[in-house]
Structure formats: structure tokens, C-alpha cells
Amino acid sequence: MQSSFSLSLSSASPITGRSDGGGASSTASDLFFTTATTTPSHLRFCGLRREAFSGCKSSSNNALLLKQLRPTKKISASLSTNGTPSKGFDYDLVIIGAGVGGHGAALHAVEKGLKTAIIEGDVVGGTCVNRGCVPSKALLAVSGRMRELQNEHHMKSFGLQVAAAGYDRQGVADHAQNLATKIRNNLTNSMKSLGVDILTGFGAVVGPQKVKYGKTGESGTVITAKDIIIATGSVPFVPKGVEVDGKTVITSDHALKLETVPEWIVIVGSGYIGLEFSDVYTALGSEVGSANPFTFVLLIVSQVTFVEALDQLMPGFDPEIGKLAQRVLINPRKIDYHTGVFATKITPARDGKPVTIELIDAKTKEPKDTLEVDAALIATGRAPFTQGLGLENVNVETQRGFIPVDERMRVIDSKGKLVPHLYCIGDANGKMMLAHAASAQGISVVEQVSGKDHVLNHLSIPAACFTHPEISMVGLTEPQAREKAEKEGFEISIAKTSFKANTKALAENEGEGIAKMIYRPDNGEILGVHIFGMHAADLIHEASNAIALGTRIQDIKYAVHAHPTLSEVIDELFKSAKVISASFKQSILNPTLETHSRLV
Numbered sequence: 001m002q003s004s005f006s007l008s009l010s011s012a013s014p015i016t017g018r019s020d021g022g023g024a025s026s027t028a029s030d031l032f033f034t035t036a037t038t039t040p041s042h043l044r045f046c047g048l049r050r051e052a053f054s055g056c057k058s059s060s061n062n063a064l065l066l067k068q069l070r071p072t073k074k075i076s077a078s079l080s081t082n083g084t085p086s087k088g089f090d091y092d093l094v095i096i097g098a099g100v101g102g103h104g105a106a107l108h109a110v111e112k113g114l115k116t117a118i119i120e121g122d123v124v125g126g127t128c129v130n131r132g133c134v135p136s137k138a139l140l141a142v143s144g145r146m147r148e149l150q151n152e153h154h155m156k157s158f159g160l161q162v163a164a165a166g167y168d169r170q171g172v173a174d175h176a177q178n179l180a181t182k183i184r185n186n187l188t189n190s191m192k193s194l195g196v197d198i199l200t201g202f203g204a205v206v207g208p209q210k211v212k213y214g215k216t217g218e219s220g221t222v223i224t225a226k227d228i229i230i231a232t233g234s235v236p237f238v239p240k241g242v243e244v245d246g247k248t249v250i251t252s253d254h255a256l257k258l259e260t261v262p263e264w265i266v267i268v269g270s271g272y273i274g275l276e277f278s279d280v281y282t283a284l285g286s287e288v289g290s291a292n293p294f295t296f297v298l299l300i301v302s303q304v305t306f307v308e309a310l311d312q313l314m315p316g317f318d319p320e321i322g323k324l325a326q327r328v329l330i331n332p333r334k335i336d337y338h339t340g341v342f343a344t345k346i347t348p349a350r351d352g353k354p355v356t357i358e359l360i361d362a363k364t365k366e367p368k369d370t371l372e373v374d375a376a377l378i379a380t381g382r383a384p385f386t387q388g389l390g391l392e393n394v395n396v397e398t399q400r401g402f403i404p405v406d407e408r409m410r411v412i413d414s415k416g417k418l419v420p421h422l423y424c425i426g427d428a429n430g431k432m433m434l435a436h437a438a439s440a441q442g443i444s445v446v447e448q449v450s451g452k453d454h455v456l457n458h459l460s461i462p463a464a465c466f467t468h469p470e471i472s473m474v475g476l477t478e479p480q481a482r483e484k485a486e487k488e489g490f491e492i493s494i495a496k497t498s499f500k501a502n503t504k505a506l507a508e509n510e511g512e513g514i515a516k517m518i519y520r521p522d523n524g525e526i527l528g529v530h531i532f533g534m535h536a537a538d539l540i541h542e543a544s545n546a547i548a549l550g551t552r553i554q555d556i557k558y559a560v561h562a563h564p565t566l567s568e569v570i571d572e573l574f575k576s577a578k579v580i581s582a583s584f585k586q587s588i589l590n591p592t593l594e595t596h597s598r599l600v
């Protein structure tokens, strides 16, 4: 896997975040950074063992994954070759980093006729494909099925009888790894087939419109480019005082290999990674029995203890959704938690002693507790990977490691001026640490360098947490919307619908869930949508596309949805919103006008 340099797969990563810290959502000190196929072979592919019936759905619902699997031939044949560079340059566009951000930019650049090269120092696909979205969603696909198969009450409600479910840990781990390999190959082949030059080595900026690449410590090859995009991503952030050994004190890089499922694991941080892994660990449980597919397997449900610095779990979510998520995803499961505490010192298990975790009160900094457990997963955010990029050669200073950019992803220098022809996308700029955001930013930059102005609306970018059930969101949370409304002087309203009233959800015995919309009743603008429930991650796109396209509730509420589908939850959400009609507003201004209805 590793080539000329090592990134976050190794605990001796060039940056662990220890020295620099920082994070997109950091708040305090350096402690804080923040188809239903049921064949036996299909079950084996998922690493599951089942004697009786199972309903193993075939693939992840991750839109990006589907995009990555899409045949590249979709791009028209006439545009499917790398272009000729602008006069005086080796390339029109050089991208440093072949993660999903760099990949998205490269494909779009070739489509636009730009002569494009991408420099990668490790493996194509970056975090998302190799150590992030892809393997984690493979593990979550398995945990979802295990959860369902183990839920006797749920199975009985369908009239199904199910014998004890078990799993083969290595089989599950292989499923995750095989998927990563497959998607990595797809990404590599998609770029190769379009003629993108994939250059191997560590890339750095050596001057305006000049990039060097090669093995670290060697002189390397210098190439010129009309425009440069930095897309170097991020690595796990490990707070000061935490000793990662990769076995008992781990980051997501290690956890995704699923080398063990500990009996008791502390998860430090209850954000996306913490929550998704709590779903995996509590569904799989620690295996202590036989591994034969046709014998009884004893699984001990793993105990998860969350350690969260803020006063509530899942602080990033809309508070109402967070509360519901806690009631469904935390309270009934073997999960306990300590909130308002920092993990200041974590020592791996050694010499027969367990992992020890020292907690201090987040506000008073007084010692609070010491936990002794089997393992600890550090899920305290991610640190940008921006060291050694030669930013000093273009007078750029990072901010807690992140590269400062404007709304067009143009890099800003230490004097606050834009650096001509230099852009930064994805995790390295810290605007929104999501795979599809990185890719969208890359496409936006390519639009700009090909002569079309483009500003990406980050408030239209959806996010999802792939727990069971899922959580998704787009736009503002209720508190954020209230703050904005107060500042700008407008009213907000809230609409809510329940999965309990949805036929499809009830047919699936999955009525637990809500959708919530925050909007402006005066003009029908959607400010935020939050969904908790089955397939929430897929359902959010109707709302995110409406925000992106500026569609108002009074227009989208007439769109027709197939029955019975989960999408009717969102249909009902739009229909239940009360927008004051234009004619009513007119009638207030001019009382002589006749009005039929106040609301639309």
C-alpha cells in the first residue's frame, strides 16, 4: 500500500495533529480539534454467517460510491482525452493529491479540455476510498444486517423466524478492504482512461505556477502549470497526551481494519466517526464462541463508552435530532457516556494492564475520573495534511494547518491577498470535511479556471451519518437559523413529519424517525432540513437540490412522489409548511385587493 511516503495509515504519520492541532470545528484548547439478494454467497461476501433467512441488501447507499462505480464512458468520446497545454506551460492544471477531491477535479478538467496532471504520494483515492467513507460504509452495511438479524422482535413482527446470527471477523474485514481496493481501481482507471497524467511522488509548490514532485528528500521533477489545485486532505487528529499504539489505542485508520472487536471500548469524540463506529461495535459484539458457520456462536455485546468534551453527545447535529438520535441510537444500546470532559492522558494496554484514560472537567480542568478499558478509539476530528507543501514559496501561512481560501477556493497569502492561479480544495481547507464537498469544490475550481465564474453554496451540501437508522442534514440547524433570523430580521417556521405516518416505513417496520424543516414563512425559502430515520441519507437530496437550485416550498410542494415510498415523508414536509402567499402579502399592502387564501 505504501509508496514513497507514509500518510495516516501509520501511527508514525508525518503529522498526527499533536504539534499543530486545529480543526474545522475546534472550540477550545489543543485537547480539542476539533436489492435484496439473499443468497449464501452474498452473505459470505458481507462476512456474515446465517443459517436461516436474511435480507442482505446489495450495496451502500452512498451516492459518491455510486458515482465512483459509474462507468467513465458517460463522458462523451470527443472529450475523453487529455488536452494540449496552454502555451508556455507543461499543463493547464496540476492537482496535488489524488483523493476524491483531486479525482473529481481531474475528471472535470479533462471534460473541459484542460491538459491535466495529478500528483499522488501514497495511493489513489486518499482518505475516503482507502481509510474513510468506503471501508466504513462496508462495515456499516454488515452492522446493519447483524442488527436486523439479531432483533428477534423485529423479525417476529414480519412473521420471520431467525436462528442466532454470527459473523466471521476476518470476512467482514475483507469485505471492507476488498471494497476499498475495487473503488480505488475504479478511480485510477477512470483517470487513466481519460488520459490524466498520474504522477507519483510527494508534490510541493516551488513558486508561482511551478510544482515539484518526487521522493521526499530528493530534488524531484519541476513542472509548470497555468493553475494549481492543492487537494492534500487530512489525517486523524490525536490530542496531546494520547499515545496511539495502533492496537489498543487506535484511530479510524486502525479501526477500519477490524483486527479486533473489543469487549469494552472507549470512543473519544461523539461526532461522525464515533457514532458510526459505536453502531459497528455494538452490532457485531465481541466474538468468544466457535467460528464454524453452522454452529452456535457466542457473541458478547460490546460495551461502548463515549467521552465527549461538550455538554451533550452529537453536538454537531440539530439539538432535536440529536435528542431523538440519543433515544434510539444510544440509550437502548450497550452505550454509556461522559460528557463535558476531556480525555487528557490515554495510555495503551501493556504489561497486563488495561488502557487507562484520564478525564478532566472540560470547564474547570479538575480531574474527574480514570477509566480502565480494553481499547480506546480516538475520534476527535481530523487535522489538515499540509506540511512540506512549499507554501512559504508563495507567501502562504496556514491557520492551524488549514490553507486559507476565499469562497472560490482561491488561496489567500499572509497579507490577505489572493495568490494568482493557486487553489485549495477538500479537507486541507477545512471548509467542510466531506468527500462530496471536496469533489464539488474541485469541480467549482475547474469551472472557474475554464472561464466560468462559479461559487459553491456550502449551505446546499448535504451530510449524513450512516448509523442504523441514518441521520442526514442540509443547511442550518434550528439554533443557527434562529440566530440568522434575529440578525437579519425575519421570522422562521418549523415543519415536521413522522416516519410513523409513512406506509413504506411501516411496511418495513421502521416507523421510528422524523423529518424537520426550518424555513421562512414569508418567502418559502428552505433554510435547513434534518432527517432521522430509515434511508435518511438518500432522502436528504430532494431538500439539498431544492436549496442548491433556489426552489421555494410553494413550488416544490406540487412535485409528485411515487406511493408508497419513503420520499413521501419529505413530500409531506413540504406540503405541511405554511408559506404566506404573495397575494396575501399584496393585500396587506393594498387592502382593496381581493384575496382568496392566506397560505400557499
Ligand SMILES: Cc1cc2nc3c(=O)[nH]c(=O)nc-3n(C[C@H](O)[C@H](O)[C@H](O)COP(=O)(O)OP(=O)(O)OC[C@H]3O[C@@H](n4cnc5c(N)ncnc54)[C@H](O)[C@@H]3O)c2cc1C
Pocket (backbone or CB within 6 Å): 007, 096, 097, 098, 099, 100, 101, 102, 119, 120, 121, 122, 123, 124, 125, 126, 127, 128, 129, 131, 132, 133, 134, 136, 137, 201, 202, 203, 204, 231, 232, 233, 234, 252, 273, 385, 388, 389, 425, 426, 427, 428, 432, 433, 434, 435, 436, 437, 438, 466
Ligand atoms: C472513517 C471515516 C469515514 C468517513 N466517511 C465519510 C462519509 O461517509 N461521507 C463523506 O462525505 N465523508 C466521509 N469522510 C470524510 C472524507 O473521507 C474526507 O472528507 C475526504 O476524503 C476528503 O477528500 P480530500 O480529497 O480533500 O482528501 P483525501 O481523501 O485525504 O486525499 C488527499 C490525497 O492527497 C495525497 N497527498 C497528501 N499530500 C500530498 C503531497 N504533498 N503530494 C502528493 N500527494 C499528497 C494523499 O496521499 C491523499 O491520497 C470520512 C472520513 C473518515 C476518516
Ligand SMILES: NC(=O)c1ccc[n+]([C@@H]2O[C@H](COP(=O)([O-])OP(=O)(O)OC[C@H]3O[C@@H](n4cnc5c(N)ncnc54)[C@H](O)[C@@H]3O)[C@@H](O)[C@H]2O)c1
Pocket (backbone or CB within 6 Å): 025, 031, 032, 033, 034, 239, 268, 269, 270, 271, 272, 273, 274, 276, 307, 308, 309, 310, 314, 315, 316, 341, 342, 343, 379, 380, 381, 382, 432, 433, 434, 463, 464, 465, 466
Ligand atoms: N458519514 C460521514 O459523512 C462521515 C463519517 C466519518 C467522518 N466524517 C468526517 O470526518 C471528520 C472527522 O470525524 P470525527 O468524528 O473525528 O470528528 P467530528 O468533528 O465529527 O467530531 C469530533 C468530536 O470529538 C469531540 N472532541 C474533540 N476533542 C475531544 C477531546 N479531547 N475529548 C473529548 N471529546 C473531544 C468534539 O466535541 C466532537 O463532538 C468529520 O469532519 C466528518 O466530516 C464524515
